[in-house]
Amino acid sequence: MSDPAIQRLFDRVYICMKCNASIRAEPSKIKARKIKCRKCGYKGLRPKKRARKGKGK
Numbered sequence: 001m002s003d004p005a006i007q008r009l010f011d012r013v014y015i016c017m018k019c020n021a022s023i024r025a026e027p028s029k030i031k032a033r034k035i036k037c038r039k040c041g042y043k044g045l046r047p048k049k050r051a052r053k054g055k056g057k
Contacts, residue, residue: 014045022048 001009014023014030016037023045025035036043 010048010050013048015048016040016042017044017046018042 012024012026014025014035015021016023016039019037019040019042021037021039023035023037025045029035030045033043035045037045
């Protein structure tokens with residue numbers, strides 16, 4: 001994938017650890033816990049994982 005595609009998919013994208021909804025927000029606001037999930041209201045968010053390169057099935 002090209003660099004703009006990588007940025008669009010993974011840059012500033014966070015996933016709710018309760019309902020798996022994706023939210024785009026600034027990292028500083030996530031660390032300060034100012035952002036909550038718009039689906040369930042939970043404040044526990046994690047960065048979106050990138051796919052591993054290497055051995056495939």
